[in-house]
Amino acid sequence: MFARGAGSQARDRRSRVSARIVGLGGSAVGVLLALSGCSVNEIGKSVSGFGWPENGLTEQSRRMYDLWIGSAVAALVVGVVVWGLIFWCVIRYRKRGEDLPLQTRFNLPLEILYTVLPFLIIAVLFYYTAVTQTFVNKLSPNPDVKVETVAFKWNWQFRYLDDSSKGPDGQPLSTVGASDYIPILVVPTDKKIRFYETSKDVIHSFWVPDLLFKRDVLPQPAENQFEVTIEKTGSYVGRCAEFCGAFHSMMNFEVRAVTPDRYDQFIAARKQGLSTPEALKSIGEEPFATTTKPFDTDPRARKAS
Ligand SMILES: [Cu+2]
Numbered sequence: 001m002f003a004r005g006a007g008s009q010a011r012d013r014r015s016r017v018s019a020r021i022v023g024l025g026g027s028a029v030g031v032l033l034a035l036s037g038c039s040v041n042e043i044g045k046s047v048s049g050f051g052w053p054e055n056g057l058t059e060q061s062r063r064m065y066d067l068w069i070g071s072a073v074a075a076l077v078v079g080v081v082v083w084g085l086i087f088w089c090v091i092r093y094r095k096r097g098e099d100l101p102l103q104t105r106f107n108l109p110l111e112i113l114y115t116v117l118p119f120l121i122i123a124v125l126f127y128y129t130a131v132t133q134t135f136v137n138k139l140s141p142n143p144d145v146k147v148e149t150v151a152f153k154w155n156w157q158f159r160y161l162d163d164s165s166k167g168p169d170g171q172p173l174s175t176v177g178a179s180d181y182i183p184i185l186v187v188p189t190d191k192k193i194r195f196y197e198t199s200k201d202v203i204h205s206f207w208v209p210d211l212l213f214k215r216d217v218l219p220q221p222a223e224n225q226f227e228v229t230i231e232k233t234g235s236y237v238g239r240c241a242e243f244c245g246a247f248h249s250m251m252n253f254e255v256r257a258v259t260p261d262r263y264d265q266f267i268a269a270r271k272q273g274l275s276t277p278e279a280l281k282s283i284g285e286e287p288f289a290t291t292t293k294p295f296d297t298d299p300r301a302r303k304a305s
Helices: 006-036 040-048 059-092 108-137 260-271 276-282 299-304
Strands: 145-152 155-160 174-176 184-188 193-199 204-208 213-217 224-228 234-240 253-258
Touching: 059 108, 059 213, 145 184, 145 204, 155 253, 184 260, 184 276, 193 204, 193 213, 213 224, 253 260, 260 276
Parallel strands: 145 193, 184 253
Antiparallel strands: 145 155, 155 174, 193 224, 204 213, 204 234, 234 253
């Protein structure tokens, strides 16, 4: 048997190591895909948005998206510089012998640089965060539609507060969810919608994932407000995003964004005494929620199913 040269042994070892790295990388991607339950397409979208969902329905969601992308790019630039410096030091100043290397300290310009630079970066990030936050929280003096969302364990009530949205009894029109009924909040597109949020018991959180927005719903008399303009018609699932008790995960609702004309027709139908499903049907909309369904609140039934 011939003794193999040191060079060929090193080559073998290198190729075994690279094969192992490729294998590990492949398995890691496979495991990630399996664990996340995401399609490759979804992951691609998520990577391009640095993990932030795309297709915001409102100007607010797009501004938050821009802030997210800007912050992620800034973090990446800082990361690349830091990684570059680390690897440069590791290679450039690696151990070459037993002699103690030249000892240096107190490099004042460098120390000032790495103290001042992070403050500058934080100041820029803070500025853009403050600007975006102010925009997202902005309330206009005259919103087009006012809706009160009342959260309670474990459902939602929506009340239309505009003077033009009073029912036959003179009270604001409203829709209440029940364990066998998902409440649908009908709103017009391209109109400023002001939400007034209150809770009858504990803290809940109003969350419509498609709006890329959620806000805590605090117990009365506290009231949170926010405003959005939805730009696309459609059905959007809503959830409670604050753990509020046993059936928290079932506290779902649906936002149904329709054209302003249809919204007016819906309100007119409700004013004539039609229920929400009947009024939705009368304007050619699906009468019941399409994005989520009621849950069986009986624990025995849930166990058996
Ligand atoms: Cu809740």
